[in-house]
Amino acid sequence: MQLYHHPFCAHSRLVRLAFGEMGIEHLLIEERVWERRPEFLTLDPAGTTPVLVEDDGFVIPGIDVITEYIDETRGAVLGDRRLLPTDSLGRVEVRRLAGWFNHKFFAEVSEPLIREKVYKRYMPRELGGGPPDMAVIRAARSNIRYHMHYIGWLLKARNWLAGDRMSYADLAAAAHISCVDYLGDVPWEEDEGAKIWYARIKSRPAFRPLLALTMAGMPPAPCYADLDF
Amino acid sequence: MQLYHHPFCAHSRLVRLAFGEMGIEHLLIEERVWERRPEFLTLDPAGTTPVLVEDDGFVIPGIDVITEYIDETRGAVLGDRRLLPTDSLGRVEVRRLAGWFNHKFFAEVSEPLIREKVYKRYMPRELGGGPPDMAVIRAARSNIRYHMHYIGWLLKARNWLAGDRMSYADLAAAAHISCVDYLGDVPWEEDEGAKIWYARIKSRPAFRPLLALTMAGMPPAPCYADLDF
Incomplete structure (x- = not known):
């Protein structure tokens, strides 16, 4: 799957954390939504990250839709560690x-x-x-x-x-x-x-990729990656 | 079920329309969320309408949660008229x-x-x-x-x-x-x-109760209840 995301889009981070917890491989594509790229707006007319695209091209746009979709299509394998309970x-x-x-x-x-x-x-x-x-x-x-x-x-x-x-x-x-x-x-x-x-x-472990993140010219606060903050 | 709603809360109207389509009986309680009634904030700390309360006191707050809940608990009877499809x-x-x-x-x-x-x-x-x-x-x-x-x-x-x-x-x-x-x-x-x-x-038919609605001192626009607008 491909995830259109931005490092500072919290909704994208939630999807990455869920993928990490579930061990789901994915490709990240950074999208600057303010540029309103026509190709991105074709994927999702709302023009917001995250947008998930399946291997076969099926598009799942928006955080609420994505979290439900991941659980419905891949959640069962987690058993009682499922991120959305069944009751x-x-x-x-x-x-x-x-x-x-x-x-x-x-x-x-x-x-x-x-x-x-x-x-x-x-x-x-x-x-x-x-x-x-x-x-x-x-x-x-x-x-x-x-x-x-x-x-x-x-x-x-x-x-x-x-x-x-x-x-x-x-x-x-x-x-x-x-x-x-x-x-x-x-x-x-x-x-x-x-x-x-x-x-x-x-x-x-699912958190590590987020903690490793640094933006050029804007380093994280000292507490950011510190596990003993 | 009881629905805490406001006549001008569009999210409450959506729940009423869904209930109408599904033939679900319910009691309406008008809530003015800006008054921030402590009893209402106990039901839902977010303090927004709609809030649905089951007969047994189980609270389902917020439009996204309510629509999923209604479909999961009462949607199956609608068969292929289900408001959230199954695929x-x-x-x-x-x-x-x-x-x-x-x-x-x-x-x-x-x-x-x-x-x-x-x-x-x-x-x-x-x-x-x-x-x-x-x-x-x-x-x-x-x-x-x-x-x-x-x-x-x-x-x-x-x-x-x-x-x-x-x-x-x-x-x-x-x-x-x-x-x-x-x-x-x-x-x-x-x-x-x-x-x-x-x-x-x-x-x-599910729309009728909404079209019958009038606020004192603020009548609807002429087109509002007209089916041939």
């Missing part, structure tokens, strides 16, 4: 929390931070590039605090975010947080439980 | 397009229009109420045009938005468009194919 209660909670991070955390924290601090450096001025808007960055840095507390609160009664087992909920949260962590904007002192959970997920 | 190709296309309207159309058109023209009338000033921002309304009115053309383009080769059969994709699109239509902001002259499709879905 109704588990499915509702995993989807609720994966959606929380893929949509709510994304809108309130990761999208604005990455847009202002990363994408605007690489975008030409006529496409919205330029210096970061500090008011937007301050708002996102404030918003992330209650999300960290929410993670910590969930983990008081649970082993992983959605229950006893690691799931898409954990991978989604970790994918978005890892992008923000690269920028040094995760307030790790805010919630001890959230920090312990992230240390646990960060040390998984 | 991979169909599932990807229905989820892609339902997501298009539930997230993209929502962000670019229905959410800003309804926030500015409806919610801000009912919200106290300290919670963001007040006169509508005309610049936001103009942007949304401009955005809706390419969505109408996209609907028309899809229907050139298809019977319904995602393929041969009516699906969540059609109900999602119709739910969002119906909210905007109440406000008189759907440019029906823009795309003939889109208009014919909407006339077809609007005449279904």
Whole structure:
């Protein structure tokens, strides 16, 4: 399979983490969505990463569609390590929390931070590039605090975010947080439980390719790849 | 089942349309999410409608989680009228397009229009109420045009938005468009194919409760309940 992605697209990172956990080989193709390449828009008229393409050319666009598709077509082999559980209660909670991070955390924290601090450096001025808007960055840095507390609160009664087992909920949260962590904007002192959970997920083999990532001219924060942060 | 909804929440309308198509009895509870009622936030910490509650108290929050849940627990009885098809190709296309309207159309058109023209009338000033921002309304009115053309383009080769059969994709699109239509902001002259499709879905029995809806002090646009608009 081919994955059209961007190193700072948190939704793409979630797919890479899921592939890592499932041992699924894939080819990565970096896409700069702001360039709106006609060939990419043909794959997905919404023009967003990630987009997954099967060997036979079948296109699966968008994070919500991709996570369901991977589970439906390749999830069964994982047995009880499946990233989307098979019982109704588990499915509702995993989807609720994966959606929380893929949509709510994304809108309130990761999208604005990455847009202002990363994408605007690489975008030409006529496409919205330029210096970061500090008011937007301050708002996102404030918003992330209650999300960290929410993670910590969930983990008081649970082993992983959605229950006893690691799931898409954990991978989604970790994918978005890892992008923000690269920028040094995760307030790790805010919630001890959230920090312990992230240390646990960060040390998984599936996480290594993300931690090895460096952008030219914009090195990661010192804590980013440190497993003992 | 109980559905916490708002008459102008397009995602709630989608659930009501699905229930109508499936003949599922339910109780409606109107929730004004901006009041942030503690009891409602206990049901769903995200604090958004719709939220579905089963007889036994099991809570299913959020449109993406609810549509999957309804199909998984009650979809099979519909046979080949199922709103989420059972084949991979169909599932990807229905989820892609339902997501298009539930997230993209929502962000670019229905959410800003309804926030500015409806919610801000009912919200106290300290919670963001007040006169509508005309610049936001103009942007949304401009955005809706390419969505109408996209609907028309899809229907050139298809019977319904995602393929041969009516699906969540059609109900999602119709739910969002119906909210905007109440406000008189759907440019029906823009795309003939889109208009014919909407006339077809609007005449279904499941649509009647939505067309009967009127808000005190804010009557619907004349075309809203007219099946021959």
